Amino acid sequence: MSLPAAATEAESTPLGTGVLEAVCIVHGLKPDAGAVGITAIDKRPSSGKVKVRKIGLYADVQVDREHHGGYDQAVYAYSAAEAERWGAELGREVPAGLFGENLRVAGIQTSDAIVGERWAIGAAVIVEVTCPRIPCSTFSRHLEEENWVARFTQRADIGCFLKVIRTGKIAAGDTITVLSRPGHGVRIRDIFHGPTPQQAQALLAHQMATGIELPAKVLRTLGSAPTG
Numbered sequence: 001m002s003l004p005a006a007a008t009e010a011e012s013t014p015l016g017t018g019v020l021e022a023v024c025i026v027h028g029l030k031p032d033a034g035a036v037g038i039t040a041i042d043k044r045p046s047s048g049k050v051k052v053r054k055i056g057l058y059a060d061v062q063v064d065r066e067h068h069g070g071y072d073q074a075v076y077a078y079s080a081a082e083a084e085r086w087g088a089e090l091g092r093e094v095p096a097g098l099f100g101e102n103l104r105v106a107g108i109q110t111s112d113a114i115v116g117e118r119w120a121i122g123a124a125v126i127v128e129v130t131c132p133r134i135p136c137s138t139f140s141r142h143l144e145e146e147n148w149v150a151r152f153t154q155r156a157d158i159g160c161f162l163k164v165i166r167t168g169k170i171a172a173g174d175t176i177t178v179l180s181r182p183g184h185g186v187r188i189r190d191i192f193h194g195p196t197p198q199q200a201q202a203l204l205a206h207q208m209a210t211g212i213e214l215p216a217k218v219l220r221t222l223g224s225a226p227t228g
Contacts, residue, residue, distance in 0.1 A: 016107075016108070016177075016178060017107065017108070017175055017176060017177050017178070018105050018106055018107030018108030018175075018176040018178075019105070019106045019107055019173070019174075019175065019176065020103060020104075020105055020121060020122070020170060020171070020172060020173065020174040020175075020176055021080055021096060021104040021105060021106050021172060022045040022096035022097065022103070022104040022172050023045065023046050023050045023057070023102065023103060023170055023171060023172055024043035024044055024045050024046065024096055024097035024101060024102050024103070024104065025043060025044070025046050025050065025057050025058075025059050025060040025102070026040045026042065026043055026044075026059070026060050026061050027042045027043065027044040027097075028042060029042075029061075029063065030042050030142075032138055032141060032142075033141060034136075034137060034138050034141075036063055038063055039063055039138050039142065040060075040061045040062055040063045041100040041138060041139065041142045042097075042100075042142070043060070043097035043098075043100055043101065043102065044096075044097045045095075045096050045097060045104075045172065046059075048171060049169040049170065049171045050169065050170055050171065051167070051168075051169055052075065052121075052125045052127075052164055052167055052168055052169065052170055053074075053164065053167055054071060054074065054164050054167060055069070055070075055071065055074055055164075056069065056074040056075055056102070056164075057075060057102055060102060071163055071164075072130045072131060072161065072163050072215040072216065072217065073130065073131065073161040073163075073217075074161075074162060074163060074164045075102045075103060075127060075161070075162040075164065076100065076101045076102050076103070076133060076159060076160075076161055076162070077101060077102065077103040077104075077105050077110050077159055077160055077161075077162055078099055078101035078103070078104055078105070078110055078159035079104075079105060079106070079108075079109065079110040079111065079157070079159065080104055080105065080106040081106070082110070082111060082157040082159070083096075083098075083099070083104065085157065086155075086157070090145065098143075099139075099159070100139065100142070101159060103121075103162075105176060107176070108176055108178060109187075110159045110160045110188070111132070111156065111157050111158050111159060111160065111187070111188055111189045111192075112187045112188065112189055113129045113160050113187065113188050114129065114181050114182055114184070114185060114186065114187055114188075115129060115130070115131070115182070115184070115186050115187070115188060115191060115203065115214070115218060116128060116129060116130075116181075116182040116184075116206070116212065116214075117129045117178060117179075117180060117181040117182065118165065118178070118179045118180045119162075119176050119177065119178055119179065120176070120177045120179050121170045121174055121175075121176050122168065122169065122170045122171065122174035122175070123168070124166060124167075124168025124169065125164070125166060125167065125168040125169070125170050126164075126165040126166040126179070127162040127163060127164055127165060128162060128163045128165050129160050129161075129162060129188065130160070130161045130162060130163050130215040130217070130218070131160070131161050131188065131191060131215050131217040131218050132158045132159070132160060132161070132188045132189070132191050132192040133158045133159050133160070133161065134158075134192075135148070135149045135152040135153055135158070136149065137149065139152070156189050156192055156193065158188065158189070158192050159188075160188045163215070182206055182210075183206070184199070184202035184203055184205070184206045185202070186199045186202060186203055191217075191218055191221055194221060195221055195222060200221075200222040203218065203222060204222065
């Protein structure tokens with residue numbers, strides 16, 4: 001199957017490999033004090049192979065469809081190294097799925113992944129890094145940590161959402177290979193903080209050169225890039 005190019009060969013750099021430590025899906029809906037009334041943030045590791053569809057993992061769900069899910073946010077990945085840093089600070093274990101992530105990964109970046117880089121997971125699945133996770137009050141209530149949204153925002157270890165380019169099945173232990181990396185160099189963390197005018201220009205130039213449209217969530221940040 002042919003795939004649309006994430007970047008031209010000249011601007012792509014192989015990044016190496018990592019490991020998929022866990023694949024997490026919703027354990028059960030839980031009551032929440034927010035506007036929707038329930039949340040699917042409680043994710044737990046799944047045993048065996050899990051189907052990856054264009055809209056996300058099989059048997060997973062998002063309740064608040066206004067702010068979660070969709071093709072550009074089909075799968076949420078979080079770094080084991082960042083989870084370990086939080087565990088040390090919080091004095092508690094941060095098991096896979098606790099932050100609502102679908103994939104707990106090791107050996108590759110998530111918050112510092114480049115917007116538009118592509119990963120192969122296992123033998124078939126290919127995903128594309130799209131945009132950052134924005135912490136919300138539901139996340140805070142789920143963690144039951146004081147001032148959690150502010151703390152999570154300040155640290156900015158936010159992880160990344162992924163668009164599914166090619167469907168298939170994945171399982172814990174699969175190799176993750178970073179296939180390509182756009183030359184603009186703008187990280188997920190940069191989008192979360194708010195891109196500079198130079199970063200915004202680089203992203204728009206990349207979009208024009210490749211014909212690959214940036215995620216709407218990223219495009220919205222470009223219009224508010226500081227000019228000073």
